[in-house]
Amino acid sequence: MPRSHALPVPADAPLVRARRQRVQAAATGVAVLKGLSRLDGRASLTALAAQLGESPAKVHRYLQSLVEEGLVAQDPSSQHYYLGPEAIQIGIAAMRQADPLRAAEPALARLRERLEVTCFIAVMGNKGPTIVRFEEPGLPVTVNVRVGSVLSMLWSATGRVFLALADDSRVEAMAREELASATPEQRQQLDPHDPLGRLREEVRSLGMACIRDVYLQGISAVAAPLYDHSGRVRAVLTALGATGGFDASPQGPIAQALAVEARAASAVLGHRP
Amino acid sequence: MPRSHALPVPADAPLVRARRQRVQAAATGVAVLKGLSRLDGRASLTALAAQLGESPAKVHRYLQSLVEEGLVAQDPSSQHYYLGPEAIQIGIAAMRQADPLRAAEPALARLRERLEVTCFIAVMGNKGPTIVRFEEPGLPVTVNVRVGSVLSMLWSATGRVFLALADDSRVEAMAREELASATPEQRQQLDPHDPLGRLREEVRSLGMACIRDVYLQGISAVAAPLYDHSGRVRAVLTALGATGGFDASPQGPIAQALAVEARAASAVLGHRP
Structure with a gap:
């Protein structure tokens, strides 16, 4: 059987082109929505067109369509456009879907490799x-x-990130409980006057926790927070290894890579620093 | 000069039609976004296409465009589509724009008229x-x-709606303070055993507060809450008049119209009952 070397049937081309144009138009509609979001959700037609680099007439046509769909509304007094109730519903559904595990899984794979x-x-x-x-x-x-393992609030890098950055009354209570039942050796590793306060200060100034032989002899770890859209710590990403072969310094390559990955996963959860 | 009776220049028609098709395509993109939001922000292509009454192939093309814009993401393990980080940002901007005053102004005008x-x-x-x-x-x-007038927490219809439905520690504190400094006549109007609890029960069962000659002799009022996307009471809508000519009963036309308007304004703030 002879092999065909013909190009794709030309009759298809107009259909494909028309489809591409329609999808392109959908992208423009979404770009108008995002533009309004970047302008804090509210703008005049002129300001919005300038932000998008499009003509006001074109932006106006797309805005009308967004108004009809309830994603945008127009203030009758100022004539400004603002994001409407349907945009709130979409945002709520998106926030419910924001899952720290799913957001950070690619980071785990990349860090391992x-x-x-x-x-x-x-x-x-x-x-x-x-x-x-x-x-x-x-x-x-x-x-x-x-x-399923539960880590120490005070002596693990992971726990210290929650202690310093999570706004959660349970965290404080658990930390106080651990402190009360700490051995003299464990207490010696902490500040004698303000053990929790100093731990928090250290983690907050670095934006992460770095420990060496604190939780377990011979083990070092670095840990960084995953924030969600509201600025809340939803999870902590931690890398660990045997102290001899693991650089736990805040400026080292592991801590730096971990910080980059934690920021990327936080962005997926809707966090804007 | 002779007046022209010519129809619009036919040469314009294809351009106008093409524009209309592009705007229609933008509306389809937004419909895909809303469809995903209705399915709790996450769905398979098949389920989403069924919800929209469109072919999976068409929905897939629009989804690709939404994925490129960051509004939608695809879970690599389940292949499901879900609302992504840009949708969170749009929702946050929309929530910031949700203004109870602007949402309820049309209601004020309609109630007055x-x-x-x-x-x-x-x-x-x-x-x-x-x-x-x-x-x-x-x-x-x-x-x-x-x-600018500040109303009573306990003896105004407006205050009672906040007391019963707002989850706010200041509200409780203010109500207790008013109760402590109430005159014996004022106290007589409240339940002797559980004055705040009974007021709350009444408002919660009606979904509004109705008072007659309580705050001021000769004045009656009905008040209903404006809820936002999170279910929080953001404002209260109140109608009032001279008791003789004002029907403050919960089933009367004023209370019923007020309830309808309060629900409509709440929907504009993103509230879903």
Whole structure:
């Protein structure tokens, strides 16, 4: 059978082009919506057209369509356009879908591959910071963690991030409880006058927690927060390894990569720094 | 000069039609977004196409465009589509724009015209329920209110709506303070055993507050809450008049019209009952 070398049937082309134009138009409608959102949700036609780099006449046509769909409304006194009730509903549905586990999974995979370290995501459970997902590198010997493990509030890097950055009364209560039942050796690792306050200060100034041989002898870890749209810490991303082969310094490559990944996952959750 | 009776130049028609098609396409893109929002922000292509009554192929093209714009994302494991970070940002901007005053202004105008009653919008100020906007009917004699006036928490219809339905610790504190400094005559109007609890029960069962000669002799009023997207009471809409000519019963035409307007204004603020 002879192989055909013909180009795609030309008769298809107008249909394909028309489809592409329609999809392009849909993208323009969405761009108008995003433009209004960037202008804090409210703008004059002139300001919005300038922001989008489009003619006011064109932007006006798309706005009419968005007004009909309830995503945009027009203030009768100022004539300004603003994001309307349907935009609120879409935002609420999007916030409900924002899942820290899903947002941070690609980060786990990238950290494992790039840095060959064990890394995990922890959320605040009712017993304390709890590991919910982890990745380990394909090395012969690795430091392992277990899904479901509850970590220390005061002596793990993960716990310290929650302690310093989560606005949660349970966190404070759990930290005080751990402090009360700490051994003299554990207490020695903390500031004698203001143990919780100093831990918080340190984490807040770095934006992350870095520990070396604190929780477990021979183990170091760095941990960074995942924020959501409201600025709340929803989860903590942690990388750990054997102290000898793991650079836990805040300026080291592991901490820096972790910070970049935590910011990217936070952006997926709707966080704007 | 002879007047032209010519029809619009036919040469314009294709351009106009093409424009209309593009705007129609933008509306389709927005409809896909709204469809995903109705399905709680997450759905398979099949489910979304069924919800929209469109072919999966067409919905898929629009989804690709929404994915490119960051409004929608696709879960790599389930292949489901869900509302993404840009949708959160649009929702946040829309929530910031949701203004109870602007949402309820059309209601004030309609109530004044349809019922010929004085009506106002009050918000919770730092001294108590505060009138921020009012409309009075064009009658020779009307009951008047003043912008900036602070109303009683316990003896005004407006205050009772905040007391019963606003989840705000200041409201409780102000109500207790008023109760403590009430005259024996004022106390007599309330339940002797559980004055605040009974007031709350009454308003909650009606969904509004109706008073007659309680705050001021000869004045009756009905008040209903304006809820926002989170279910919080953002403002209260109140109608009032001289008791003789004002039907303050919960089933009367004024209370019923007020309830309809309060629900409509709440919907504009993103409230879904």
